[in-house]
Amino acid sequence: MRFCDLFISYKIGLKSIKSTIPFTKLSLYRKIFVIILFASAIISGILLIFKQTWASYIPMALGIISLIIFFIIDSMKRNLKVMLQQHYAPYSEKRMNMTINVLKDYGIEIQNFDSLDMLIEEAKQAQIQCDYIAPLKKPFKTLGAIIIPIVAFVAQKIGNAASQDEMITMALQVIVLVLLTFSLIFSLTPIIKDILYRDYNKYDDFIYDLRQIKLFYAKKNATYSNPI
DSSP states (O other): OOHHHHHHHHHHHHHTSOOSOOGGGSOHHHHHHHHHHHHHHHHHHHHHHHOOSGGGGHHHHHHHHHHHHHHHHHTSHHHHHHHIIIIIHHHHHHHHHHHHHHHHHTTOOTTOHHHHHHHHHHHHHHHHHTOTTGGGHHHHHHHHHHHHHHHHHHHHHHHHHSOHHHHHHHHHHHHHHHHHHHHHHHHHHHHHHHHHSTTHHHHHHHHHHHHHIIIIIHHHHHHHHSOO
């Protein structure tokens, strides 16, 4: 057997555990927030495309306000307890039990910290090898350093030829465009990473789970097996 066999078994185990919360099982305030966020984004996007007025920014403002209110409500003690008891703790228990069972299937004792450390190091090495885009990061930085001055120069020329009202309107449009672009990139990044780095995040999950086993489960099992 090899490390890749163990890791494939771990990935199979992860697929059997749902990490997301279905919309129907969300609390009422979370459902309301999701609906408001999507509605404000869609309405604001449509208005900005077909009718660029001050009213186009109202749905976006409502979405931002609802986001702030959501974080305030979500961080309340009562809501944190509900999420912990109903979602976080059950998911953690299933995931840790799955990882421990995979290790046992490959003859690895969770009390053996040396074996766990070797697995962590092996996962780190495999993670480095699957990062295919790392060599392209430096050329992208160089390209960005060339493009940014060009964009700034073009913006300056346009600004010199525009009136004050046109400048304000253009600035607001650019800000909205940047915010929408950032939101889109932020939303699509996990999907893109899963496509380009298929196993990269899974190695992070595996390393994290091994460390949690060392921290909580190995000592507990050792105590049970060697009572004082």
